[in-house]
Amino acid sequence: xxxxxxxxxxxxxxxxxxxxxxxxxxxxxxxxxxxxxxxxxxxxxxxxxxxxxxxxxxxxxxxxxxxxxxxxxxxxxxxxxxxxxxxxxxxxxxxxxxxxxxxxxxxxxxxxxxxxxxxxxxxxxxxxxxxxxxxxxxxxxxxxxxxxxxxxxxxxxxxxxxxxxxxxxxxxxxxxxxxxxxxxxxxxxxxxxxxxxxxxxxxxxxxxxxxxxxxxxxxxxxxxxxxxxxxxxxxxxxxxxxxxxxxxxxxxxxxxxxxxxxxxxxxxxxxxxxxxxxxxxxxxxxxxxxxxxxxxxxxxxxxxxxxxxxxxxxxxxxxxxxxxxxxxxxxxxxxxxxxxxxxxxxxxxxxxxxxxxxxxxxxxxxxxxxxxxxxxxxxxxxxxxxxxxxxxxxxxxxxxxxxxxxxxxxxxxxxx
Numbered sequence: 165x166x167x168x169x170x171x172x173x174x175x176x177x178x179x180x181x182x183x184x185x186x187x188x189x190x191x192x193x194x195x196x197x198x199x200x201x202x203x204x205x206x207x208x209x210x211x212x213x214x215x216x217x218x219x220x221x222x223x224x225x226x227x228x229x230x231x232x233x234x235x236x237x238x239x240x241x242x243x244x245x246x247x248x249x250x251x252x253x254x255x256x257x258x259x260x261x262x263x264x265x266x267x268x269x270x271x272x273x274x275x276x277x278x279x280x281x282x283x284x285x286x287x288x289x290x291x292x293x294x295x296x297x298x299x300x301x302x303x304x305x306x307x308x309x310x311x312x313x314x315x316x317x318x319x320x321x322x323x324x325x326x327x328x329x330x331x332x333x334x335x336x337x338x339x340x341x342x343x344x345x346x347x348x349x350x351x352x353x354x355x356x357x358x359x360x361x362x363x364x365x366x367x368x369x370x371x372x373x374x375x376x377x378x379x380x381x382x383x384x385x386x387x388x389x390x391x392x393x394x395x396x397x398x399x400x401x402x403x404x405x406x407x408x409x410x411x412x413x414x415x416x417x418x419x420x421x422x423x424x425x426x427x428x429x430x431x432x433x434x435x436x437x438x439x440x441x442x443x444x445x446x447x448x449x450x451x452x453x454x455x456x457x458x459x460x461x462x463x464x465x466x467x468x469x470x471x472x473x474x475x476x477x478x479x480x481x482x483x484x485x486x487x488x489x490x491x492x493x494x495x496x497x498x499x500x501x502x503x504x505x506x507x508x509x510x511x512x513x514x515x516x517x518x519x520x521x522x523x524x525x526x527x528x529x530x531x532x533x534x535x536x537x538x539x540x541x542x543x544x545x546x547x548x549x550x551x552x553x554x555x556x557x558x559x560x561x562x563x564x565x566x567x568x569x570x571x572x573x574x575x576x577x578x579x580x
Contacts, residue, residue, distance in 0.1 A: 198529075206548035219544050219556055226423060231423070234464035235460060235464070244452060244455045253463060254454050254459040256463040264393075266401075269412075273428065274459065275426075276425045277417060278414060279308030280310065283313070292350065299329070299350060300333065301332060303319045304332075304536075305358065319332030338366060342373045351384040352378065352383055357391075357504050375409075385411050386413075388414050389416075415428040416428075477546075478546065482505050508542040519534075520571065521535070530560060
């Protein structure tokens with residue numbers, strides 16, 4: 165048996181050519197964790213014949229026939245190629261991204277992950293302000309697994325003398341973040357919504373004050389949409405719901421349709437040219453980024469998102485989530501439910517209660533991410549079938565109801 169922290173291969177009588185994936189799950193981290201044979205949308209078929217529902221990936225959803233067809237066709241032509249040659253799939257991808265993003269965000273840089281795209285945005289900020297050594301954001305916000313994103317999440321630099329050191333402000337004191345944007349900060353990174361906080365919690369007035377502070381200091385405003393775009397919040401992007409525009413926007417793996425690795429930085433021509441105009445483009449590069457196969461995925465995902473009105477479907481998911489899950493509030497371990505589109509989450513009375521809820525969900529054969537403190541995220545794929553979404557939410561409600569009868573009752577704050 166060969167293992168590492170993300171992938172496990174183990175003896176099984178019926179693996180065949182199955183994709184073998186072992187997720188880190190509270191309550192099912194060992195031999196009971198599912199070995200995945202195939203997945204379509206939210207529906208996962210395991211090799212033992214069991215059926216699971218995916219509320220962990222927060223992706224586009226694998227197995228969509230249009231996207232799969234585009235990928236198969238492109239793989240039959242060319243998957244990876246030199247940057248020397250013009251790539252029609254790349255041209256189609258950046259055209260689709262231009263249509264997705266508001267003006268003047270017209271320059272797209274494709275790479276291999278959302279974390280890499282965020283690193284690209286911070287390199288752009290560092291190139292704009294070479295003497296500045298700080299990046300600001302909210303403490304605890306998840307910004308990927310590379311050094312600068314992790315440092316901002318944790319609130320301290322992970323490496324000595326890294327190019328940008330974090331200034332992390334508590335999320336419940338957003339005005340302090342605005343006040344801290346001065347001429348020593350190269351960039352401020354904000355996700356408009358995430359598990360545990362709603363899009364509406366940062367007011368339009370707050371966004372305008374942040375934009376004004378960035379304009380005064382020249383600080384780049386980076387909007388992290390790795391989780392929210394495209395379509396997740398019930399609209400094309402979080403940026404389309406804000407009263408201001410960022411200087412750079414970061415998109416993540418959803419663009420790859422859970423099939424190929426993709427991330428994307430989108431910025432304005434003016435912001436890009438301040439660093440890269442008339443200079444060697446290898447100042448920043450991505451070995452496999454913008455390859456024809458990933459570019460074909462981006463174009464197909466955005467085409468399907470528009471043709472099948474995926475944003476509108478996520479608004480329907482939000483309404484269903486509220487009706488199914490809000491009755492849990494105050495009856496057991498759940499104190500709060502949030503649903504911005506299909507960005508759904510439940511807040512438990514404690515981190516221990518959140519872990520217990522995830523264990524109950526594993527028993528209901530619902531895959532979720534490990535809890536973030538007292539918050540359990542429920543993030544189905546964008547293309548999940550409506551019946552699967554309804555069943556998934558029913559299973560979450562069942563798990564919550566079961567805990568209501570077993571978890572010790574105590575004083576708790578209930579938020580609605």
